[in-house]
Amino acid sequence: MDKQNKFSRRRFITLSLVATGGMCLLSRCVNPPLSSWRFLTGQESVLLDALVEQIIPADEWPGGRDAGVTNFIDKQLVGPYTRYQESYRKGLHAIQETCKTKFQKQFENLSWEEQTQFLKKMEAGKMEGKAWKKGFDREFFELIRNHAMQGFYGSPRHGGNKNNVSYKMMALDYPVIIGQNRYKK
Amino acid sequence: MGNKHVNAIIVGAGAGGGVVAKELSVAGLSVVLFERGGWATYDDTDTDELISQRTTVLGNAYGPDDQRYRRVMANPDGSTKIVLPSEGGYSNNAACVGSGTVSYGAMAWRYMEEDFKLKTTYGPIEGSTLEDWPITYEDLEPCYEKAEWELGVAGDDSLNPFAAPRRKPQPMPPFSHNREAQMLHDAALRLGFHPFPIPMLRNSVPYGGRPACYRMRTCVGFACPVNAKAGTHNTVIPVALQSGNCELRTNTVVSEIIVNEQGKITGVTYFDEKNRKQVQTADLIIISASATETARLLLNSKSKFFPKGIGNDNGWVGRNLQGHAYTGAYGIFDEEVYDDLGPGASVAICDFNHHNKGIMGGGLLANEFIRMPYLFSNIRPPGAARWGAEHKLFQRLNFKKVAQVAGPYQEIPNFEARVEVDPNVVDFWGIPVVRLSGSRHEKDVEGCKLMSEKAELWLKEAGAVYTWQSVGGKGLSGGQHQAGTCRMGNDPKTSVTDKYGRIHAVPNLFVADGSLHVNNGGFNPALTIMALGYRVGGYIASEWLKGNRFK
Ligand SMILES: Cc1cc2nc3c(=O)[nH]c(=O)nc-3n(C[C@H](O)[C@H](O)[C@H](O)COP(=O)(O)OP(=O)(O)OC[C@H]3O[C@@H](n4cnc5c(N)ncnc54)[C@H](O)[C@@H]3O)c2cc1C
Numbered sequence: 001m002d003k004q005n006k007f008s009r010r011r012f013i014t015l016s017l018v019a020t021g022g023m024c025l026l027s028r029c030v031n032p033p034l035s036s037w038r039f040l041t042g043q044e045s046v047l048l049d050a051l052v053e054q055i056i057p058a059d060e061w062p063g064g065r066d067a068g069v070t071n072f073i074d075k076q077l078v079g080p081y082t083r084y085q086e087s088y089r090k091g092l093h094a095i096q097e098t099c100k101t102k103f104q105k106q107f108e109n110l111s112w113e114e115q116t117q118f119l120k121k122m123e124a125g126k127m128e129g130k131a132w133k134k135g136f137d138r139e140f141f142e143l144i145r146n147h148a149m150q151g152f153y154g155s156p157r158h159g160g161n162k163n164n165v166s167y168k169m170m171a172l173d174y175p176v177i178i179g180q181n182r183y184k185k
Numbered sequence: 186m187g188n189k190h191v192n193a194i195i196v197g198a199g200a201g202g203g204v205v206a207k208e209l210s211v212a213g214l215s216v217v218l219f220e221r222g223g224w225a226t227y228d229d230t231d232t233d234e235l236i237s238q239r240t241t242v243l244g245n246a247y248g249p250d251d252q253r254y255r256r257v258m259a260n261p262d263g264s265t266k267i268v269l270p271s272e273g274g275y276s277n278n279a280a281c282v283g284s285g286t287v288s289y290g291a292m293a294w295r296y297m298e299e300d301f302k303l304k305t306t307y308g309p310i311e312g313s314t315l316e317d318w319p320i321t322y323e324d325l326e327p328c329y330e331k332a333e334w335e336l337g338v339a340g341d342d343s344l345n346p347f348a349a350p351r352r353k354p355q356p357m358p359p360f361s362h363n364r365e366a367q368m369l370h371d372a373a374l375r376l377g378f379h380p381f382p383i384p385m386l387r388n389s390v391p392y393g394g395r396p397a398c399y400r401m402r403t404c405v406g407f408a409c410p411v412n413a414k415a416g417t418h419n420t421v422i423p424v425a426l427q428s429g430n431c432e433l434r435t436n437t438v439v440s441e442i443i444v445n446e447q448g449k450i451t452g453v454t455y456f457d458e459k460n461r462k463q464v465q466t467a468d469l470i471i472i473s474a475s476a477t478e479t480a481r482l483l484l485n486s487k488s489k490f491f492p493k494g495i496g497n498d499n500g501w502v503g504r505n506l507q508g509h510a511y512t513g514a515y516g517i518f519d520e521e522v523y524d525d526l527g528p529g530a531s532v533a534i535c536d537f538n539h540h541n542k543g544i545m546g547g548g549l550l551a552n553e554f555i556r557m558p559y560l561f562s563n564i565r566p567p568g569a570a571r572w573g574a575e576h577k578l579f580q581r582l583n584f585k586k587v588a589q590v591a592g593p594y595q596e597i598p599n600f601e602a603r604v605e606v607d608p609n610v611v612d613f614w615g616i617p618v619v620r621l622s623g624s625r626h627e628k629d630v631e632g633c634k635l636m637s638e639k640a641e642l643w644l645k646e647a648g649a650v651y652t653w654q655s656v657g658g659k660g661l662s663g664g665q666h667q668a669g670t671c672r673m674g675n676d677p678k679t680s681v682t683d684k685y686g687r688i689h690a691v692p693n694l695f696v697a698d699g700s701l702h703v704n705n706g707g708f709n710p711a712l713t714i715m716a717l718g719y720r721v722g723g724y725i726a727s728e729w730l731k732g733n734r735f736k
Contacts, residue, residue: 055572061581080243080251080271116573123571145572150242153558153580154235158243166558170584173525 039077039085044092045070048144050108051095054115055148061169062162064148072151072160084143091140094131101129187464191215191432193725194453194467196439196482199284200711201698201718202473203417204332207424208722210431214729217465218431219455221438222248222281224418225288227408234557238279238288239406241271242559246407247288248280253613256477258661259622267610276508276621276663278475282435283418285665286711290405290530290554291386291414293338294708295329295716298322298349299539299546300595303704307545313597313626314505315545318703319675319684320720322349328716328723336415336715337392340384347379347535357389360398363526365588366552370532372647378534383551386415386712387528393420404528405554417715440616441486442470442694448490450694456614469693469735471686471721476506476667476700480604481619483671483688494606496671496681496688503604505669507705508662510625512633513550513591514641515564516649523585529555537639538595538707544632546595548707550640553589561587566653588649590640594633595707596662597626604670624661633658666710671700686721693735697721 037045052064052073064070077085099107099118107115119141121127127137151160161167167174193209195202198220206218230236230246238247251269258266258274268274279285299306301318309315330353332338339357342348359382362370373380387409388397398413412419425431436458443452443464452466472479480503484494496502533551541547556564561584562576570576602623610618637654644652674680677689686701688694699705699714701721706713728735 056577057574059574059577061577063577076243119572146242148572149562150235150559153562154243155231155233157233158235166580169581170558172558172584 037074039088040070040074044088045074046108047092047096047106048073050115051119051144052148052151054119055145056152062165064152066162067152067165068160068162069148069151072154072158073147075159076147081147087140087143090131091136091143094129094136094140097131098127098129188217188466190466191217192468192729193217194219194465194470196453196470196472197221197284197474197478197698198282198417198422198433199279199473199475199698200286200417200714201721202471203283203286203420203422203425204715204718205471205473205697205722205725206431206433207335207421207428208719208726209729210425210428212726212730214430214726216425216431217467218422218425218433219437219439219453219465220282220433220435222279222284223435225281225283225408227410230407232403232407234406234559237403237406237557238285240557240560241277244271245277245279247284249277254618255610255612256618257607257610257620259620261624265607265620274621276477276661276667278665278667281418282422282433283416284475286386286416287408287418288406289386289414289416289665289711290528290709291416291711292530292551292709293333293340293355293384293386293712294549294706294710295342295349295351296322296706296708296713297347297535297539300704300706301325303546306539310545310597310626310628312599314600314679315598316672316674316679316703319673319680325713325716325720326351328719329712331719332712332715336386336417336420337388337395338384338386338415338712339389341382342384344381345379345533345535347538355384357392359383360385360387360389360528360531362531363529364524365522365529366532368522368647369552369588369590369643372643373532373534376643376646378536378643380532380534383531383533384712385528388413388415395419398528400527402525402527402529402555403557405530406557438614438616439474439482440614442472442482442495444486444488444490444495450495450691460614469695469725471695471697471725473696473698473718475698476670477604477619477621477663479696479698479700480670481606481617484604484606485617495691495694498690499678501672501679501681503670504600504602505598505672506602506604506621506623506661506663506667507596507598507669507702508664508666509548509593509705509709510596510629510633510657510662511591512548512594512636512640512655512657513589514637514644514652514654515566515587515589516641516644516647516652517566517583518586518588518647518649521585522588523555525555527555529553533592534643537636541632541635544635545597545628546707547632548592548594548636550590550592550636550643553591556589558584564589566651588644588647590643591655592636592640593666593705593707593709594629594636594657596629596705598669598704599623599626602661621661621663625658630656630658666699666705668699668702668705668710668714671696672703673701674703685724686717695721695725
C-alpha cells in the first residue's frame, strides 16, 4: 500500500466517526455509536452505572460501577435473565421519564442525595405515575438491588466482581486453594 | 430396536434410588436405573456461588435446567404462576446421578424413636393428618446402620444423650470443631445443653477408597472436589454398576408407567437422551424420583384401571407435602469467629427435639455451613440497611463476625399442602408438570418461635453482642427436604404404600424415596431416605431370592 492510501483510510475512519456522531444529534438516534453492550443501550448503561453505584457505593473499596456490575447485569440479560429484559427496558425508561418530569434532568445528573431519596421512594413503593402502577416501583427496585448484589458479591466469571474486589474487601482468599489438608486430629 | 426386558426398573438415581439399585443388582436382579440428569462433577461450576445448589439465581449447578423444566405455583387466591427451577417457588432438590447427595451438606441424621409415632406421642392435632409410621425406629435401625457403613458416616452419637439406641457406632471419628463451633460447644455446656458433633456423610479419615476431607469452604451447594463427601453417586451406584447387573441410563426422562389390558404394570415409557420416546419393560418398578416428581409420575399414569393415577384411588398421592421450616437466630460477635475451616456446621444439640411444652416435636439446632458472600448480603438484622454505604460496610466488617444457629423444625403434616399435575402446562417433552399448592400448618410458627428463642439464647451465651431471630414456618414447604407425598401406612384408605413401600393393591410397583415419610423428623432427611432405600430394596431382594416374582 502506498502512503497516500493509508492516510486516506485513516482519514475516512475519523470522518465517519464524526459523521455518525453528527447524525445522532440530528435524528432521534437512541443508540450512541459503538455501544459494546449486549442488551443495554449506551444511555441505559450510564443510568444503570449510576443505579448500581447507589446500591453499592465506592468507599475505600470500589463501588458497583467500577466492579463491573453493569456488565454483569447486561451479560445476564442475554443469558439466564433474558426473562427480565422487558422489566429493565420499561423500568429504566420509567426512571428517566420520572426524573425528567420532576427534575428536568436525567437520573445520573441528579445529586447523590437526590438519587438516594429517589431510590428510597422506589423501594418503599411510593412512586407516582402510570409507569409505576401495580407495585412495579418496588418490584423493579428489588430486581436491581438483588442483581447488583449478585454482580458485586458473586463469581467474577459472570462479568462483575472485577479483580475479585468483594472477596478482597471481605478478606477472603480467592481462588479457594485446593490441596491443603488442614484436618487436625 | 426394542429394549431387553429386565427384572427391575428404578426411576431416579438419587438418595433412595441409588441405594435400591445397589441392593437389587448385587442380589442378582437385572436392573435399569433411569436418571433424567447426567454425571455431575465439581469442575462444572467450580466454586461459583451464583450457580450452586444453594443459591441458584443463575441456575442449578446440579439440575434441573431452566430451559426444559417448569412448574406451576397455585396461590391461595386461586391465581397461578409458572416457576422455573432456579426460582425459589419451584421447590427444587436436584437432577443428576446422586441428585441432592452430590451437593448436599451431608448431615447424616437418624430420626428419633418418637418420630415414628408422633400420633401416639402428641395425640391427634386439629387440621393435621398426623399419624404413626407403620414401622418403628427399631425396624429401621439395621437399615440406618447399613447406610452409615456402606456410604460412610463420621460421628459419635454416644455424645448425644437424646439419640435413639444403636447397635454399632458410626464408622468414622467425628469432625473437629472450627472456632465458631468450639465457642458454641462451650457455651452449650455452660447452659446445661448437650452439644455433640454433627454426624456427616463425609470422610473425616480415608474411607471407602476415598480420601479424607481437607476442609475448604464450599461444602454445601457444591460437589466435593476431592470426593470426601459420600453420596450415592460415589458409593452405592458404582457398586451397582460393578455388579454387571445394573445399566444406568442418564439423561432419560420417564414419562409414564405402563398398564396393560389386564390392569398389570408392565414397564415405563421414557424419552431417551435424544428425546425419542421409548419403552422399557420389567417385572417390577421402583419409583425414586423425589417427593414431588414421584407423585407427578404416579398422577400422570392414568388408565381405565387407574383413572385418577396409580395408587391414587383415595386421593392421597401428592398430599402431605413437607419439607422443613428452617428457624433460628444470628449473632454478631466482637471478634472474628470465622476461621475458614469447612464444612462449618459441626456442633448440634437435640435438647429441643421433642418434649417441648405446648408444641409438637421440635428439631435439632446447629451452627451453619460456611456462608458465601452473596448469601451473606441478604443477612442483616431487622431495620439494617439493605443497600448503600451502610450495607456495604456491614458486609466488610461483619462477614467474619456473624454466626448462625438454626435447625429444621419438624412440620405438622398438612393434607392441603400438595402436589398435583397441572391441567395446562407441560414441560419440554410434553409431560404435564407439577402444580404446588397449600401451605404449612398454622401451628408450625409456634414451634419455630420456641426454637429461635433457644438459638438466640445459645448465641448470647457464646458471647454474641447483638442477636436477632429469623423465624420460619409460613408458606408452602418442600424444596431440598421434600417428603411425605406417598405416605406409607397399614390402612390403604389413608396411605399410598404399605410398610415395604409397595403401592397398595399393586403387587409389582414400589416407592423408595422421601415420598414415603409419614412425617419428616426434626432432622435433615437424607440418611432416613437411604435407610428406607435399604428397607425397600432389601425386602424386594430377599423376596426375589425366595422365588417371589411380585405377580
Ligand atoms: C444444597 C442441599 C443441601 C442439602 N443438605 C442436606 C443435609 O445436610 N442432610 C440431609 O439429610 N439432606 C440434605 N439435603 C437433602 C437431600 O439431598 C435430599 O433429602 C435427598 O436427596 C432426597 O432423596 P430422594 O431419593 O427422595 O430424592 P432425590 O435424591 O432428589 O432423587 C430423585 C432423583 O430422581 C430423578 N428423577 C426425577 N424424576 C425423574 C424422571 N421422570 N425420570 C428420570 N429420573 C427422574 C432426579 O433427577 C433425581 O436424581 C440437601 C439438599 C441440597 C440440594
